[in-house]
Structures are given as structure tokens and as C-alpha cells.
Amino acid sequence: MPYEGLSRLTITAICVLFAPALRAQALAPAPSLDVERVKDDLHVISGEGGNVAVYVTDEGVILVDDMFYRNFDEILAAVASVTDLPVAYVVNTHQHDDHAGGNAKMHAIADVIAHREVRANLSDIRQPYYEDTPGTPIGLPNITFADELTLRLGGKEVRARHFGRGHTDGDAVVYFPELKVVHTGDLFLGRRPAAADPGGGAEGKPPGVNIYVDYAQGGSFVEWTATLDGVLALDFDTVIPGHGPVSSRDDLVRFRADLEAMRDRIASLIRAGATKQQVLAVFETDYGWRSTGCPPTPPTPGCLQFQQMDSLIEELGR
Numbered sequence: 001m002p003y004e005g006l007s008r009l010t011i012t013a014i015c016v017l018f019a020p021a022l023r024a025q026a027l028a029p030a031p032s033l034d035v036e037r038v039k040d041d042l043h044v045i046s047g048e049g050g051n052v053a054v055y056v057t058d059e060g061v062i063l064v065d066d067m068f069y070r071n072f073d074e075i076l077a078a079v080a081s082v083t084d085l086p087v088a089y090v091v092n093t094h095q096h097d098d099h100a101g102g103n104a105k106m107h108a109i110a111d112v113i114a115h116r117e118v119r120a121n122l123s124d125i126r127q128p129y130y131e132d133t134p135g136t137p138i139g140l141p142n143i144t145f146a147d148e149l150t151l152r153l154g155g156k157e158v159r160a161r162h163f164g165r166g167h168t169d170g171d172a173v174v175y176f177p178e179l180k181v182v183h184t185g186d187l188f189l190g191r192r193p194a195a196a197d198p199g200g201g202a203e204g205k206p207p208g209v210n211i212y213v214d215y216a217q218g219g220s221f222v223e224w225t226a227t228l229d230g231v232l233a234l235d236f237d238t239v240i241p242g243h244g245p246v247s248s249r250d251d252l253v254r255f256r257a258d259l260e261a262m263r264d265r266i267a268s269l270i271r272a273g274a275t276k277q278q279v280l281a282v283f284e285t286d287y288g289w290r291s292t293g294c295p296p297t298p299p300t301p302g303c304l305q306f307q308q309m310d311s312l313i314e315e316l317g318r
């Protein structure tokens with residue numbers, strides 16, 4: 001996957017990117033994405049890609065994630081619907097392009113922060129995960145951290161934490177301590193009631209249809225629950241998931257339990273000598289994954305997971 005150097009991107013972006021932002025403010029169009037207040041000055045933008053948190057301070061805006069490259073103008077319009085202040089920082093929860101795809105454009109207006117493995121993974125894409133147009137430029141984070149980074153702006157504080165491997169090896173959980181809210185990225189996926197979400201992850205079913213362990217970029221099904229235990233040690237009551245509706249702490253506790261039950265069940269099958277075909281059949285029948293009829297791109301829910309099935313079986317069989 002090609003990507004362009006930051007300096008060239010920055011120069012190009014400065015020339016072209018302020019125009020849409022100014023236009024959005026001048027005309028104040030209704031944003032095409034949904035904007036919902038989570039608590040006080042914290043909002044979430046949703047509608048395409050991953051959930052984007054918008055934290056407004058007196059000195060600017062902190063975003064968590066920036067969706068796809070193509071969503072840049074819409075995100076700025078959505079931000080402009082809640083504040084006149086500019087975006088100062090973007091914190092990536094991980095490198096997938098539905099969460100960090102806007103980085104290349106965000107560089108023109110903000111610092112982009114992520115775990116150091118996000119930068120490493122973006123520098124060396126080992127497994128394509130690109131729903132965006134092929135050739136879409138990648139934006140490397142310009143500030144990286146290992147375990148924890150505290151961001152202070154306008155008298156408010158945001159903490160980016162890394163609790164270990166799970167969805168990838170660079171997952172950041174972004175904590176808003178004054179509000180008792182966390183943004184988990186794809187370490188947790190919110191579930192809508194069955195009637196509103198008949199396709200995937202419906203209430204009453206295990207979360208398996210939506211979880212994705214990106215082994216090529218350091219993910220781990222085995223370690224995922226311990227990583228969530230790190231998250232659960234924080235003091236919070238509200239969760240912005242990587243995808244799906246704003247959820248509660250109890251929702252995250254349930255997700256963790258479901259994930260553990262699923263992992264242990266599959267691991268038991270593998271250790272008992274199940275063949276790959278038998279394991280695939282369980283995923284398809286009980287967790288909604290799909291091994292056939294999947295397009296090569298984009299990664300359709302239930303399809304993406306099979307790309308790295310050999311790695312999953314290897315890890316769970318240890």
C-alpha cells in the first residue's frame with residue numbers, strides 16, 4: 001500500500017484543506033454524519049467508519065479517531081456544528097483506515113497521536129485493511145507513546161492508555177477522567193437491540209460476528225480479555241465503542257465475558273483436535289462469520305475475520 005511522505009502531504013494539505021473547513025463554518029450545513037452529546041463537552045460523531053469522539057475545550061478540540069480519508073470534510077462540518085474552535089489533536093485508537101484514515105488530511109490542522117505500534121504498523125502494512133480507495137494516502141502519527149500519554153488542553157485532561165494486545169498490538173484506550181468516559185476503539189463493539197441490528201452482533205448473540213483479531217498487525221485473542229481488564233480498572237461509567245452505540249460499563253463487562261467464553265470454547269475445540277474445517281463451521285454457525293461469498297474488499301463484517309484464521313487457530317491451540 002503506497003503512502004506519501006508527511007512533508008509533501010502537509011504542504012499539499014495546507015493549500016486545499018482550509019477551504020472546506022471555512023466553507024462549512026460559513027454555510028453551517030447540516031452535517032451528513034450524526035452528532036450526539038455523550039456528556040458535557042464530549043460528543044460522538046457516527047455514521048460511517050468508527051465512532052469519533054469530539055472533546056471541546058477552551059483552547060481547541062481533541063478528536064479520538066478520524067474515520068476514513070473521505071470523511072474529512074464531513075467530520076470538520078460535524079465539529080463546526082458544536083464549536084467554532086479548531087481541531088488541535090487527533091488521538092488514534094489504532095491504525096485501521098475506518099479509524100485513522102483521515103490522518104493524512106488532519107496533519108494540516110492538528111497533531112496526530114497514537115501508540116508507537118500504530119506508526120510501526122502503518123509504516124509496514126503486513127495485512128491490507130483498506131476499505132478506502134486503493135492508493136489513499138496514509139498519515140503516520142507524528143506523536144507516539146508506549147504505555148500512557150496525558151494530553152492537557154484548555155484546562156482539561158485526556159489520557160491515552162495502552163493496556164496490551166487485542167484487536168491489534170497498538171490499541172489505545174482514551175480516557176476522559178473528569179467525565180468518567182472511555183473510548184475503547186475496536187477492543188469493544190457496542191451492540192444495538194436485535195430489532196435495530198438484525199445482521200450483526202444482535203442482542204442475545206455472542207459478539208463474535210464483529211470482533212476481529214488482526215494477527216498480521218499484532219492482535220491477540222488470548223490476551224484481549226486481560227487488556228480489557230486493564231480498561232475496567234479505570235473509573236468510568238460510559239463507553240464510546242469503536243463501532244455501535246454509546247454503551248455502559250456493564251455492557252463492556254458483558255462483552256468481556258462473552259469474548260472469554262467464545263475464546264475458551266474455540267480453544268477447547270482446537271486442543272481436542274478439531275480440524276480447521278470443523279472450527280470454521282463453528283464460527284459460521286454460532287458466531288456469524290462467513291468463509292464463503294466474501295468480496296476481497298471491502299472487509300465485510302463476518303468475512304474479514306477469516307483472512308487470518310490460520311493465525312487464530314495457531315494461537316488458540318497453544
Ligand SMILES: [Zn+2]
Nearest residue numbers: 094096167186
Ligand atoms: Zn479496527
